[in-house]
Amino acid sequence: MRRGTNLPRMAGFNQTVILDVVRRADSGLTRAQLARRTGLSAQTVTNATRRLLEQGLVREEGEGSRLGPGRPGTLVHLDPRGRYAIGVHLDPATMTFVILDLAGNPVAESHLPVPRPDQPERVVEGIVGAIEGLVASAGIDRALLLGIGIASPGPIDVERGIVLDPPHLPGWDGVPLRDAVQAGTQLPVLLDKDTIAAASAHLWxxxxxxxxxxxxxxxxxxxxxxxxxxxxxxxxxxxxxxxxxxxxxxxxxxxxxxxxxxxxxxxxxxxxxxxxxxxxxxxxxxxxxxxxxxxxxxxxxxxxxxxxxxxxxxxxxxxxxxxxxxxxxxxxxxxxxxxxxxxxxxxxxxxxxxxxxxxxxxxxxxxxxxxxxxxxxxxxSLVGAVGAGRLVLGQAFTPRPSDLLLHA
Ligand SMILES: [Zn+2]
Missing domain, CATH: 3.30.420.40 (ATPase, nucleotide binding domain)
Incomplete structure (x- = not known):
């Protein structure tokens, strides 16, 4: 598990296992296919899928191909509009913001020059304001936001969410960027290095x-x-x-x-x-x-x-x-x-x-x-921001063993 994050859980262990398999399938899966791919029992798949439908994370549409006698079964798809993640890329010259849907695709974006790069508190205010503005203009319900990923120039302290002393950001020595943005937006935030976020964008x-x-x-x-x-x-x-x-x-x-x-x-x-x-x-x-x-x-x-x-x-x-x-x-x-x-x-x-x-x-x-x-x-130029947002989604789609204790 990655360290230094505080993102909330989107769903229980089995639900997350199913959700991740559904996400990777191009054209939806039947419950029988989900049981085969996850190794979960048919009853467990049925129960977990019902909860995912109730939470608006998946939707049903179409029928699977008939393999034997009986009805082929309804296809379960990810519902891209079920949740959203915000990605922020802080570059010394430009800040980029995206909103990703649950499938990881950008649905809104904005770009702003960094206000006073040498004054971290002004930059934090700028980030918070830009996020609020983008969410409002995109008309997205805040309750559907999973969290914010921030891609920052390194070096950073991932565990503590702190920007250490990037060579191109003078005056940024030990800035607690993660907690500052979290306090300003009241949303969970993760901070990662820009290149790691950008590479992760391609893994998604x-x-x-x-x-x-x-x-x-x-x-x-x-x-x-x-x-x-x-x-x-x-x-x-x-x-x-x-x-x-x-x-x-x-x-x-x-x-x-x-x-x-x-x-x-x-x-x-x-x-x-x-x-x-x-x-x-x-x-x-x-x-x-x-x-x-x-x-x-x-x-x-x-x-x-x-x-x-x-x-x-x-x-x-x-x-x-x-x-x-x-x-x-x-x-x-x-x-x-x-x-x-x-x-x-x-x-x-x-x-x-x-x-x-x-x-x-x-x-x-x-x-x-x-x-x-x-x-x-x-x-x-969206690569850093999209990567940061996909890190948030990646955590939401990663089954965590500790969830077995909470949702057993
Ligand atoms: Zn050199």
Missing amino acids: DPGVHRSSEFVFFYLGTGVAMSLVIRDEVVRGASGNAGEAGHFVVDPAGPLCECGKRGCLGAVLGEGILVQQGRAAGVPLPEAGDVVELDQAFTVLCAAADDGDARAVEVLETAGRRLGMGAVVVTDLGDLDTVIVGGPLWSRMERHAMPALEKLVASHRVPSSSHAVAVLGSPLG
Whole structure:
């Protein structure tokens, strides 16, 4: 079980087992099929399904195919409108909010610049206000909200729900973000690292990645990654695994804060890319803070979209550098897929992806017998927020042995 969370239980143990099987079935299951797949008795399935229907978590529609004599049985489906989860992604420049239905699909979203990134209390107020506004405008009954997942830049203390001291959030040293948002919204909250949330977003829907062994690169204000091994996100000893920012990919590159040159985080930083674009002659606005810098990066990507060869070159080079970091990880873990996402990537993908794919495809080591697929995250800039919301749903769908004592 994951530590450091306080989300309420959605249903008892057997009900949760059934609910998770129903969720993974594309087109509904009969009670007989549910009994076979869960190993529960027919009577237990009937009772638990009745309770799920009463709670509005599943609905009945259509009939299963006839396998033998007798009636085929009604199909039980997840009711996507039965519950909702909120996902929040706190990036130093932008806050993203989504409401997910019970199937994990976004039904509402909003984006806001971070108000005074250096003042955590203002940011908390902004998060609480934005959540209340989104829930109201989407017309969702608060009673159906399971909770809020927040994806934050690391490092964080997952157990205590505290943002420790992220390099791009000055003044954030030991901010109890989870409890502050919980106090402001009166909803249960979990806090997780942005990359772990983003990688989890892809695990929710196996149709997206079709791989159990992949690396997810997150390009936001910093560069980070998450490794997924056997369908599990590698969390590390303190829940902060995935520090990829200091792989050296260009020994002659820009100086990194760690003292080395050409670290992945340095060459893919928004500041460096904007600086390179400006040095190459792309007309870009001056940037005094992270919000303006993000706007300048948008202008750089738009210039590339408009065919400015200098801007294209900057983004292509960034794609190649990312590829150099990616192959280190795919070799190390014998991975077969690289997924890239995050707020920077969704703007630069069109230009950086071909260079990234080419580098990964040309990298061959004798010990590896398989190709490595490279994918852009289909969740675009929503990936962190959707991942955070899916972590909330994931907990709701995970049967917990302690529930056996409560609901036996
Ligand atoms: Zn470095």
